[in-house]
Amino acid sequence: MTRRFALMIDPAASDDVRADFADTFTLVDAAAPALSVGELSTQRGDGVFESIGVVDGHAQEVVPHLERLAHSAALCDLPLPNRAQWHQAIERAAEHCEAGEYVIKLILSRGVEHGPTPTAWATAAPASDFTAVRERGIRVVTLDRGYDLDVAANASWLLLGAKTLSYAVNMAALREAHRRGADDAIFLSRDGFVLEAPTASLILRLDDRFVTPAPNGGILHGTTQLSVYEYLTDRGLAAEYARVPASDLSRADAAWLVSSVRLAAPITAVDGVELPVDHALTADLNRYLLSPRD
Incomplete structure (x- = not known):
């Protein structure tokens, strides 16, 4: 298991739960730099996240994880995640997970200091062997x-x-x-x-x-x-x-x-x-x- 995947998410998406959010995702090289040096997630840990287990391409407990992500965002005064959009991001990430166990991470941060919008992304990588x-x-x-x-x-x-x-x-x-x-x-x-x-x-x-x-x-x-x-x-x-x-x-x-x-x-x-x-x-x-x- 070597495949890694990273997807930047535009958090300013429509609230339409029926929408196709494909145009709000940007595939990035998981091994390449993708965040600004002013990103508050790295400077101050100012953000929230979830780690979702994936087994043979199936993302586990997606609804509870998205509910907890929204709860964490509310506590931190971050914009509430559009659950339909993030659900589609999880599905996109899971498509890049091969057989075996992987982990998808969802991250929503305050963004760049003094910036207009938060930063959001999803990653997928092989899980450790437990x-x-x-x-x-x-x-x-x-x-x-x-x-x-x-x-x-x-x-x-x-x-x-x-x-x-x-x-x-x-x-x-x-x-x-x-x-x-x-x-x-x-x-x-x-x-x-x-x-x-x-x-x-x-x-x-x-x-x-x-x-x-x-x-x-x-x-x-x-x-x-x-x-x-x-x-x-x-x-x-x-x-x-x-x-x-x-x-x-x-x-x-x-x-x-x-x-x-x-x-x-x-x-x-x-x-x-x-x-x-x-x-x-x-x-x-x-x-x-x-x-x-x-």
């Missing part, structure tokens, strides 16, 4: 995020519920996890509740129910977590949202980090404490997540 991670699992450490669970209600301007391009903290968290001998991290609120991972949602199995932290307190509502919950509830299993105290991590019967490209990665240890791994359910989850989903 087969071993899905089967072997990952070790995680917990990191204090430095704020209480209710921070989003008290300081909405922090944009904690938006998927923004400002990812320096998330990458720092992964580096810290690696320094501690782990593969990933789970953020905890200052008052002792579980939040999320830097690039994934957390799902725990506690006795006979599955639990994920409620999407408040600045927690991003995960599209893959929603798919997993649909799978679980269709099988008559209890899947809930709740405030999850940090103490629940060590007593979980099983736990996963789930995301659009890595899919379901079982957690094998938290802060050095081993966790049980349900290999059979993990395999079932990943088979489902690799099946076509809209």
Whole structure:
């Protein structure tokens, strides 16, 4: 898998959902420079994005991703994306994805500083091979995020519920996890509740129910977590949202980090404490997540 694709999107498109937006797309060389040095996405991370998994040319969970892109844009005071236009851009990008797993990224930024319009583009590239991670699992450490669970209600301007391009903290968290001998991290609120991972949602199995932290307190509502919950509830299993105290991590019967490209990665240890791994359910989850989903 070597093919890469990049498409610039004119965000000032018509609102007509029936329109053909082909003339608002510009194919660019994915390996060539395409952005101005004044682009605020690179200078300040002032924009929002989505990463969409693609399996054998089928873009997964497109509607939830576009809904979340619009939610993030609204929080950041960016123009709301024309969903029909972006849907067509995703279809165009998916046409350039070969067999196997790819990732399509959608990016909407503030544009050039003092410029008249935002900048928008979509890219497609081969995904990393996460087969071993899905089967072997990952070790995680917990990191204090430095704020209480209710921070989003008290300081909405922090944009904690938006998927923004400002990812320096998330990458720092992964580096810290690696320094501690782990593969990933789970953020905890200052008052002792579980939040999320830097690039994934957390799902725990506690006795006979599955639990994920409620999407408040600045927690991003995960599209893959929603798919997993649909799978679980269709099988008559209890899947809930709740405030999850940090103490629940060590007593979980099983736990996963789930995301659009890595899919379901079982957690094998938290802060050095081993966790049980349900290999059979993990395999079932990943088979489902690799099946076509809209």
